[in-house]
Amino acid sequence: MNVKNKNKTLRVLLIIYLAAIIVRIPATSFPFYSISIFINCVAVLYWAFSVKSRIIEDRQRRLLIAIAGMILLLHTLQILKYYFESGPAEFRYLWYMYYVPMVLAPLFSIWVAAGIGRSAGERLGIGYRLLIIPALILIALILTNDLHQMMFAVDLTAAKPDRDYSRGIVYYICTVWDYGLLGASLAVAVRRCTVAYPKKKAKIPLFVVLTGLVLLLVFYGGTSGGGRIFGVEILTFQMIWHVIYSLFWETCIMIGLIPSNTDYDKIFAHAGVKAQILDRSKGRVYFAGDAGTVPEEVIKSDSDFSVYVKDNTKYYTKKINGGYVCWEEDISTVLEMNRELWESTEHLREENALLARESEVKAERTRIETYSRLYDEIASETDDQINGIKDILVSFGKCGADDFDRGVKRIAILTAYIKRSANLMLIRKDKKTIRAFDLMLSIKESLEYASFFGITADVAGGGDTDFPADIVIKAYKMFEFIFEGGLGIISAIMIRIECDGACLAMIFEVSANGSPSDAAWNRYHEYVNLGAARKSGYSYLISDDEAGTIRIKVRFDAEADDREVAS
Numbered sequence: 356m357n358v359k360n361k362n363k364t365l366r367v368l369l370i371i372y373l374a375a376i377i378v379r380i381p382a383t384s385f386p387f388y389s390i391s392i393f394i395n396c397v398a399v400l401y402w403a404f405s406v407k408s409r410i411i412e413d414r415q416r417r418l419l420i421a422i423a424g425m426i427l428l429l430h431t432l433q434i435l436k437y438y439f440e441s442g443p444a445e446f447r448y449l450w451y452m453y454y455v456p457m458v459l460a461p462l463f464s465i466w467v468a469a470g471i472g473r474s475a476g477e478r479l480g481i482g483y484r485l486l487i488i489p490a491l492i493l494i495a496l497i498l499t500n501d502l503h504q505m506m507f508a509v510d511l512t513a514a515k516p517d518r519d520y521s522r523g524i525v526y527y528i529c530t531v532w533d534y535g536l537l538g539a540s541l542a543v544a545v546r547r548c549t550v551a552y553p554k555k556k557a558k559i560p561l562f563v564v565l566t567g568l569v570l571l572l573v574f575y576g577g578t579s580g581g582g583r584i585f586g587v588e589i590l591t592f593q594m595i596w597h598v599i600y601s602l603f604w605e606t607c608i609m610i611g612l613i614p615s616n617t618d619y620d621k622i623f624a625h626a627g628v629k630a631q632i633l634d635r636s637k638g639r640v641y642f643a644g645d646a647g648t649v650p651e652e653v654i655k656s657d658s659d660f661s662v663y664v665k666d667n668t669k670y671y672t673k674k675i676n677g678g679y680v681c682w683e684e685d686i687s688t689v690l691e692m693n694r695e696l697w698e699s700t701e702h703l704r705e706e707n708a709l710l711a712r713e714s715e716v717k718a719e720r721t722r723i724e725t726y727s728r729l730y731d732e733i734a735s736e737t738d739d740q741i742n743g744i745k746d747i748l749v750s751f752g753k754c755g756a757d758d759f760d761r762g763v764k765r766i767a768i769l770t771a772y773i774k775r776s777a778n779l780m781l782i783r784k785d786k787k788t789i790r791a792f793d794l795m796l797s798i799k800e801s802l803e804y805a806s807f808f809g810i811t812a813d814v815a816g817g818g819d820t821d822f823p824a825d826i827v828i829k830a831y832k833m834f835e836f837i838f839e840g841g842l843g844i845i846s847a848i849m850i851r852i853e854c855d856g857a858c859l860a861m862i863f864e865v866s867a868n869g870s871p872s873d874a875a876w877n878r879y880h881e882y883v884n885l886g887a888a889r890k891s892g893y894s895y896l897i898s899d900d901e902a903g904t905i906r907i908k909v910r911f912d913a914e915a916d917d918r919e920v921a922s
Contacts, residue, residue, distance in 0.1 A: 365606065368401070389434065403419075403420050406608075410608070413475060425457075454494075458490050461535075462486055505523040506523050508522075560610075563606055668685060669686050748766075767807065768805075776828070779831060788823060791818050792819060795814055808843055809868070810841075826859055845867060
């Protein structure tokens, strides 16, 4: 959008400021000066109301209006200071109060700039929000100048102390704060703006600030009052500061650094959509050049949003503040496409029936193949246990009663593992994950037969945490490896399942059935120590003590590589 179409407010402000200066030229008494101040107040009020109607984002609108309020406060203090009788103390504090809006306005400015590109509910960064602390400290130092005179060194008994004073360190800090933050606001606004055009035009608000600073140095570089032209103080400090802030932000709005709704009415004239805005009496306010007349039926609905179809046109209506927005859509192409689709659907109906039957046959074949492949996977996964059962059954023909009893007990443990492994693999077919609770149930069922071998066993932990199915199946296989290997050798096995984020861990505590120095226990220790890595493929930790207890911790990390670990 052309910048020339957006500078109406700027032109009006410049005219008002020029009028405020012209009024002061023939001034020979304070009434003329008061008229000038009043004109400046009119300018800031005009700008504040224009901001209220133009700025889109709530936070930026409120902050810009707050800046206008600070300017208005400065002019109000100016009137109170010079046009109302006051004692020396009241006069000084009115003078000190000048600098309160001069501290707050730059703070509001940096917040305006920091809000560019942020959503309505997004908070400013903590660094920007913490700037309120130095602002409050400066205000406190300004208002307590009588105690330390670090802002102004003045004669506290003088009736007009602002005519003979010297500036202190706090004054210069305030000056850097005032104009430094304003310059920083421009830098932040340019950095946060994502459109190239406003960035190229950023020299315009920069020119406003630099021009204002030059005027301040020329007219108010000293401390004995403002500079005069032909004996007339045509520019006051307050006027210059007012113009710097108002024109700085107005030019930012003008070039597009601050989004505004200026010239939205021209959108309709150039938009490709057939849209129009109606007032409450259904009269046109804005409309595209090719937008047709809205049928009466379209705006009879009481709903906030309605759709009406007439012939080959679909009309949309939405209530807005003060009237309606209406737009239309030509649906003749859609209607033609619907007719062609209906004809195609009729031709394809019979073909779809045949294809559906063919899909059913393919699905059934796929299901059979899937289950066949799954059963093969189950058989492969439990191959050691199946072969173990076969070997035990073969040995029944030539074994004694004790061996037969021991074989039956071992078969019970092997079949429990086969059953539970099959269950876990069936779950894996439908889901990619398995709960740790299901692993606990599988281990618990296997441990029900531990008492056949005089083993005290228990399992705890688990939970509803989901882990990759392959991880859970490997964990169950690891349990079976440690449990089966200890039959007849161990007296107790305690297992705890822990879930830590993406990591599944099993902690085993296995106690010897006899002396820790037994050869069988030593073989089992070596069996666990050398076999755990090859079986698990995951990190493990084994520790033992002289009391004949092995503690094993195996971690199954979902993100670890599934590879064998060298023994």
